[in-house]
């Protein structure tokens with residue numbers, strides 16, 4: 001019989017619970033916290049309080065949407081980290097209490113592995129299409145930018161990663177500079193679609209190997225906007241589409257340069273993307289066009305699995321569960337990877 005697994009995700013500002021049977025998703029409920037919008041970023045204390053309020057209704061809804069009784073669960077998979085400590089504590093403590101009361105095992109999951117394995121979530125009525133191992137995953141979010149070689153469901157090598165800001169941070173900070181609000185990625189993505197990506201040029205980093213850097217390009221935008229505003233106070237208002245398109249193109253160029261290099265170096269032509277920034281329409285289009293040109297097979301997660309969600313945690317938990325790993329009751333969350 002296929003195991004039934006409840007996944008719990010609470011690493012940042014989304015409280016999510018999902019139920020899977022085997023790897024087939026039966027439910028995936030996400031409560032996104034709106035309380036941070038006025039602060040231009042996630043406020044950790046507010047996030048943990050909101051998780052406390054959300055966790056019981058979200059888990060109940062996930063079970064009832066799946067048509068599964070708590071007593072039928074084979075295991076509870078939860079995000080141990082990385083993330084905000086207070087947020088992680090809520091999900092971890094809830095998983096422990098539920099595991100004790102139901103007498104079912106707990107499985108701990110690394111949040112980043114969840115994003116990397118999101119292409120293994122199966123949906124009823126959707127044809128199964130999965131990469132075989134090894135594949136490369138470009139993991140791009142608000143906290144990470146990595147190229148991961150996925151050797152198997154539980155075997156990963158990080159081939160390259162950012163040495164400073166994550167690409168999502170670059171999107172968010174650019175948006176703040178241009179007065180476009182938080183989170184910046186979706187706004188920039190939308191405005192970029194109406195702008196000229198070749199109009200402005202921003203400095204690209206020269207980092208050896210497969211590592212990334214995004215702090216320089218952000219500073220380049222800052223100085224460019226500062227100088228342009230001296231000449232024309234209405235510059236931002238009149239050029240925001242072109243600015244977003246050009247900045248977004250620069251970030252995508254940086255991401256793709258190293259991804260192409262990694263594919264060449266490893267000889268791997270199966271390429272997946274994951275994490276919040278993998279929702280970016282420019283990045284998705286570019287992965288597809290480069291893939292077609294270079295003979296890659298590509299996996300783009302459906303948009304609902306790009307942001308934080310418990311379905312990916314449940315699926316990663318499924319692989320750990322099958323491998324026999326169980327979390328002890330005294331397990332503590334880890335804020336860093």
Ligand code: KG4
Nearest residue numbers: 141142143168185186189276277279280308
């Ligand atoms: O994976 P995620 O939900 O949270 C973590 O960082 O773990 O990623 C959030 C990041 C934010 O920086 C947000 O601006 C970015 O993903 N993002 C996007 C888009 N949607 C979300 N960036 C670019 N284009 C998008 N459409």
